[in-house]
Structure formats: C-alpha cells, structure tokens
Amino acid sequence: MKIYSKQQLLDRLRQFRIVQGPLAGVSNHIFRSLIWRYSQPAWVYGEMTSCKTILSGSSQIKSRFLSVDPGEGPLCFQIASSDVNETALACDTINQLPVSIIDINAGCPVKKIRQRKQGSSLLAAPDLLSNLIKTMKNSTDRCVSVKIRVDGTSDDRYNDRVIKALQDASPDFVVIHGRNYRDGYDIPCNLPQIKHFVKELGLPVIGNGDANTPDSVRHFLNIGCEGVMISRASVGAPWLIQNIQKGLGITDNDFKPHTELCWEIFLEHINRLAMIQDERFALNNAYGLIKYYTKGWPQKEDLLQKVRQAKTLEQLESSGNF
Ligand SMILES: Cc1cc2nc3c(=O)[nH]c(=O)nc-3n(C[C@H](O)[C@H](O)[C@H](O)COP(=O)(O)O)c2cc1C
Structure with missing residues (x-):
C-alpha cells in the first residue's frame, strides 16, 4: 500500500474534501475497507490506540488494532499518549506499517483517558501537547496531525494557548471538533471558534461535528476549512461520503442502497x-x-x-x- 506525502494528502483533501473520522470500537480495517469500497474520502482514520497497546498489547489485540486491508487508501493511525518516550517508541512501530498520517488524540472526553492525562486533557497542557507533536515529527517521516476540541462556552478558555502550541509544533493537519469535552451531542458545534482557529493557525484545518449532508459540509468549507471530517454518519452507510460528494459536485456517482x-x-x-x-x-x-x-x-x-x-x-x- 502506498504511503502518501503531505502534498499528495493536501491535494486529496482539496479534491475529495471529506475525511472519515475515528470511532473507537468501530474503525477497524473491516469497517475502513467498506468505506473504501463505496466512497472516496481524502483519507480514513483507524480507531484511537494507546501507545501502551502498540508497544505491549497481546498479539490478538495488536492484530485487531494494527491490521491494514490491502484495498485501503490513505490511512491515518491515531494514538493516545501523554508520554514523549512512549510516543517515540510507538511511532517506531507504526513506521513499519503502511500508514500515511500519525494523529494524536487531544479530544477524547472519556474519564479513564483524561485521568491518564491523555485525550482532551492535553488541551489544558499546551506545552506537553506541543512536545508530543514535536516528538512525533522527530520519530516519523509520515505526516503528523492532531485532533482537538474547541473550548466552547466553558470557562476553559484554552483556544488561544492551544493555537500558540500548535503554531510552535506545526503539525501537518489539525482536526477540530467544534465542542468542549463536556458537551454532549445535543450542544451545537461552535463554528465561530473553528473559524477563529482557521484564521489564526495558518495550518490546514479539517472541521468536525455533525456533518452528514452536503449543506452541513459546506458550512465548514465556507469558514475556510480545507476539509471536513465525518465520523458517526458513515456507520452502517459506507456510501454516505460518496453521496455527499455527489451533492457537492465532487463526483458524478452516487449509491442508492436498497x-x-x-x-x-x-x-x-x-x-x-x-x-x-x-x-x-x-x-x-x-x-x-x-x-x-x-x-x-x-x-x-x-x-x-x-x-x-x-x-x-x-x-x-x-x-x-x-
Ligand atoms: C462511539 C464513538 C467513538 C469515537 N471514537 C473516537 C476515537 O477513537 N478518536 C477520536 O478522535 N474521536 C472519536 N470519536 C469522536 C468522533 O470521531 C467525532 O469527533 C465526533 O463524533 C463528532 O463528529 P461526527 O458528528 O461526525 O460524529 C468517537 C465518537 C463516538 C460516538
């Protein structure tokens, strides 16, 4: 399987606009291969995997998390970490795989993950976040991305500190889910805050949250996002991305499932x-x-x-x- 350069990935993002996002417990290679059969996203995420699992999980667990299907297009592998040494070692392992992007999760709201100072808790530790991204960049020749959340209407007020940390570390892509980690899916995505990141960051931004139609994808593109991540809406509908792309005029094909x-x-x-x-x-x-x-x-x-x-x-x- 081919490994894509940053320019090739950026070209794909501008052509196909949509990235299939990570879903723990769902985004294994079987799910991803169905997405590739019925749709042409810019790239597809695997499920978040802790560096500990990558380094010392059982062979069955490793095979579930690290397998790649031969029919897959560009793959982004997401790690969870708060430790620079483990991150560097995990990158060494991922470097053996046909993975085009290594992403660090800085958005997961799950208590167990936050207690390990991983996921969304990294947003309150911008220096560590920046060091982890720099470590990844020093440990791989693949692209590096980070998936974050905005501070939303909370009192966290970390957006500008995170912007500085990301400018300092300079990942290749930044994915932004427009909610605070405390927000449920009933809270609307904060597009003005994603727009603020787009304006200030100077890095390619992929907007995320509730996209499931051509119009909802356009809302992100209209505020300057280079691409849009769709996560939940493709579950049970691997053709959805293609059908949305048809609505956006990106492809002539669509799929009418019966x-x-x-x-x-x-x-x-x-x-x-x-x-x-x-x-x-x-x-x-x-x-x-x-x-x-x-x-x-x-x-x-x-x-x-x-x-x-x-x-x-x-x-x-x-x-x-x-
Ligand atoms: C069951 C489930 C599992 C998820 N797993 C991950 C994950 O492993 N990594 C991650 O960054 N986000 C994960 N997310 C968040 C989604 O990728 C996405 O950011 C969020 O659902 C908003 O996008 P959507 O409206 O397109 O689903 C998960 C969400 C759900 C519902």
Whole structure:
C-alpha cells in the first residue's frame, strides 16, 4: 500500500474534501475497507490506540488494532499518549506499517483517558501537547496531525494557548471538533471558534461535528476549512461520503442502497469481524451496528429484535428473511 506525502494528502483533501473520522470500537480495517469500497474520502482514520497497546498489547489485540486491508487508501493511525518516550517508541512501530498520517488524540472526553492525562486533557497542557507533536515529527517521516476540541462556552478558555502550541509544533493537519469535552451531542458545534482557529493557525484545518449532508459540509468549507471530517454518519452507510460528494459536485456517482443490499453488506461486515476475532466479538458488534444499517427502514424494530436475539452467526443470517 502506498504511503502518501503531505502534498499528495493536501491535494486529496482539496479534491475529495471529506475525511472519515475515528470511532473507537468501530474503525477497524473491516469497517475502513467498506468505506473504501463505496466512497472516496481524502483519507480514513483507524480507531484511537494507546501507545501502551502498540508497544505491549497481546498479539490478538495488536492484530485487531494494527491490521491494514490491502484495498485501503490513505490511512491515518491515531494514538493516545501523554508520554514523549512512549510516543517515540510507538511511532517506531507504526513506521513499519503502511500508514500515511500519525494523529494524536487531544479530544477524547472519556474519564479513564483524561485521568491518564491523555485525550482532551492535553488541551489544558499546551506545552506537553506541543512536545508530543514535536516528538512525533522527530520519530516519523509520515505526516503528523492532531485532533482537538474547541473550548466552547466553558470557562476553559484554552483556544488561544492551544493555537500558540500548535503554531510552535506545526503539525501537518489539525482536526477540530467544534465542542468542549463536556458537551454532549445535543450542544451545537461552535463554528465561530473553528473559524477563529482557521484564521489564526495558518495550518490546514479539517472541521468536525455533525456533518452528514452536503449543506452541513459546506458550512465548514465556507469558514475556510480545507476539509471536513465525518465520523458517526458513515456507520452502517459506507456510501454516505460518496453521496455527499455527489451533492457537492465532487463526483458524478452516487449509491442508492436498497434493503437487501444493506443487509448483505451488514452480514459481510459481521462475518469478517468474526474472522478477526471470534463469533462472540462479531455478534456483540452486530447488536450495536444493526441500528445504523437499518436507519429509516420500515421493518427496523422487528429486525433489531431478531438480530439482538441471535446467539450464533447462523441465527443472525436467518433473521433477515426478506
Ligand atoms: C462511539 C464513538 C467513538 C469515537 N471514537 C473516537 C476515537 O477513537 N478518536 C477520536 O478522535 N474521536 C472519536 N470519536 C469522536 C468522533 O470521531 C467525532 O469527533 C465526533 O463524533 C463528532 O463528529 P461526527 O458528528 O461526525 O460524529 C468517537 C465518537 C463516538 C460516538
């Protein structure tokens, strides 16, 4: 698999505009390969992986997090870290993989991650954030990016300190989710604050938060973002990015999914998950993923119930008798 240079990635971002974002527990190589089959994003993220897992996880865990499908396009691998030594060592391992971008997570709101001084807690420690990004740049020849959140309407007021830290470290790309780490998804994204970052940073910015239609993508492009990240909306709809790109005039193609085909893609997704771990892992994923694959279906409730009652993959397959 090809490794893309910064210029090639920037060209792709300007051409395709949309990046598939990271979703822990979802963005493994099976999910990503389905995205690549039905859409052409600028690049796709893997799920956040702690440097400890990269350095000393079991071989099964490592294979789940570090596998790459041969059909994938440019891949961004996201790490969670607050330790420069571990970061450098983890980059050494990632350098062996066909990964074009290494991203550091500075937005995760999960308590366990924040307690380790990782994820969004790095936003309150701009010097450490800057040092981690510099360490990554010194430890890899791949592009380096960071995914952050704005301070929003909180009293945190870190935006300008983070801007200085990022200017000092100069990552190749900055992804900005327009919410504070305390905000739920019911709080609207703060586009004026993303615009402030775009204006002040002088680095390519990818806006993130609630994009799922051509218009919602345009809102980010209109404030100067080079690209837009879509995370949740593509789950169960790997064709969504292509359909949005059609609405933006980027491609002539779109994909009109029908029930039987969605079901087949769902089964393929689940059966391939069984191959990377086991039937239990695949079924647990099926119980969560089915609601996304059946968005808008009239027979949704009945099917959700049948899928969640399935105890084997065979039972799962026979629950979709159309
Ligand atoms: C289940 C779930 C898992 C997520 N995992 C990650 C992750 O591993 N790394 C990350 O930076 N963001 C993660 N996010 C945040 C999303 O990537 C994204 O920033 C957020 O959902 C807003 O974008 P969206 O409206 O397009 O989903 C996760 C979100 C959800 C709901």
